[in-house]
Amino acid sequence: MEASARYRRAEIVVDLGAIRRNVETLRERVEVPVMVVVKADGYGHGMLAAARAARAGGATWLGVADRDEALALRDAGDTGRILAWLGMPGEDPTPLLAADVDVAAYSVAELTAIATAARALGSPARVHLKVDTGLSRGGAPVADWDALVAAARSAELAGEVVVAGVWSHFACSDEPAHPANDAQESVFRDALEVAEREGLAPEVRHLANSAAALLRPSSRFDLVRFGLAAYGLSPAPEEASAADLGLVPAMTVRARVVLGKDLDAGAGISYGHTYVTERPVHVALVPLGYGDGIPRHASSAAQVLVGGVRGDVLGRICMDQFVVEAPAGVAAGDEVVLFGPGADGEPTAQEWAERCGTISYEIVTRIGGNAGRAARRWVEG
Numbered sequence: 001m002e003a004s005a006r007y008r009r010a011e012i013v014v015d016l017g018a019i020r021r022n023v024e025t026l027r028e029r030v031e032v033p034v035m036v037v038v039k040a041d042g043y044g045h046g047m048l049a050a051a052r053a054a055r056a057g058g059a060t061w062l063g064v065a066d067r068d069e070a071l072a073l074r075d076a077g078d079t080g081r082i083l084a085w086l087g088m089p090g091e092d093p094t095p096l097l098a099a100d101v102d103v104a105a106y107s108v109a110e111l112t113a114i115a116t117a118a119r120a121l122g123s124p125a126r127v128h129l130k131v132d133t134g135l136s137r138g139g140a141p142v143a144d145w146d147a148l149v150a151a152a153r154s155a156e157l158a159g160e161v162v163v164a165g166v167w168s169h170f171a172c173s174d175e176p177a178h179p180a181n182d183a184q185e186s187v188f189r190d191a192l193e194v195a196e197r198e199g200l201a202p203e204v205r206h207l208a209n210s211a212a213a214l215l216r217p218s219s220r221f222d223l224v225r226f227g228l229a230a231y232g233l234s235p236a237p238e239e240a241s242a243a244d245l246g247l248v249p250a251m252t253v254r255a256r257v258v259l260g261k262d263l264d265a266g267a268g269i270s271y272g273h274t275y276v277t278e279r280p281v282h283v284a285l286v287p288l289g290y291g292d293g294i295p296r297h298a299s300s301a302a303q304v305l306v307g308g309v310r311g312d313v314l315g316r317i318c319m320d321q322f323v324v325e326a327p328a329g330v331a332a333g334d335e336v337v338l339f340g341p342g343a344d345g346e347p348t349a350q351e352w353a354e355r356c357g358t359i360s361y362e363i364v365t366r367i368g369g370n371a372g373r374a375a376r377r378w379v380e381g
């Protein structure tokens with residue numbers, strides 16, 4: 001739901017030109033076809049708008065978690081390759097297959113459900129078999145891999161499926177020196193050998209997310225899956241900043257100050273009085289809170305750009321509002337920028353993440369995903 005045009009609490013501005021250029025930059029860097037991941041409403045940036053920008057930047061594939069997300073992309077007119085990787089138990093894959101979406105299979109049971117639906121439809125389903133190489137999340141455990149491959153091969157021979165992909169996902173790709181990366185890639189290569197030995201010839205073998213695609217060239221195979229980096233944020237901030245990677249953050253969050261006022265020394269600010277002024281300060285009231293996806297962990301931790309300078313968040317983030325220190329004279333109606341590309345001195349989502357003890361993925365996805373009260377606006381920067 002978007003806010004009505006009449007009253008605007010705040011604005012989330014998404015620069016689609018930045019997403020398009022980020023995708024172009026990433027494509028040049030990896031030299032293999034690119035999937036852009038637009039799950040969770042495009043990491044809060046708006047799935048359909050992000051998908052269009054990603055396609056314009058040259059994304060051959062789009063990736064989503066939910067099947068409904070894939071269908072929404074089709075309903076919006078996207079005709080390119082789409083992979084949906086998280087089916088719910090008991091879900092009928094028929095609408096997805098009818099919409100020509102590639103699907104993932106983690107188990108023989110899931111593969112069988114897909115093959116059955118495809119047989120009824122009368123055309124083979126394109127399936128990506130997922131092997132768990134060590135994340136211990138989705139995918140067939142190595143012990144079950146042979147059985148999944150064998151079931152897929154016989155469904156392929158029966159004309160029910162085409163094994164379009166074999167894939168997996170890293171646990172520690174943001175830490176390139178972590179031994180799990182070598183171990184997972186090696187398990188993946190073994191799984192590919194099993195698949196090939198059984199007669200499968202997947203069109204795309206894919207393992208890398210943003211961090212692996214950028215930092216571990218050996219993991220690129222035939223396709224890489226870029227989520228965060230496409231939105232202009234660094235997937236491995238300890239290794240390389242967004243600027244180092246040539247990426248520009250696409251999301252800016254800003255609001256108008258509701259009230260400016262002077263407080264005396266000794267004033268407790270916000271719930272619990274966790275912050276008490278040590279000297280007289282000028283403060284500004286910002287009309288955003290955890291109801292808008294602002295992390296409560298930003299309490300007395302994050303900063304904003306207000307009156308041309310950085311202002312600290314003072315005291316707790318409330319459901320709808322929080323208080324920041326502001327230069328004298330900052331008053332109702334003045335602009336406050338929570339985060340953006342960083343070019344004008346405003347914090348970035350990465351900086352918010354560090355100050356809140358989380359990752360930038362969560363900052364943008366939560367705020368964008370809560371864009372019911374703030375207005376989300378898309379621009380071609």
Ligand SMILES: *Cc1c(COP(=O)(O)O)cnc(C)c1O
Nearest residue numbers: 037169209210225226227228235
């Ligand atoms: C979310 C996701 C991605 C994208 O990860 P980033 O780190 O954002 O690039 C890739 N693959 C899978 C399976 C995912 O769930």
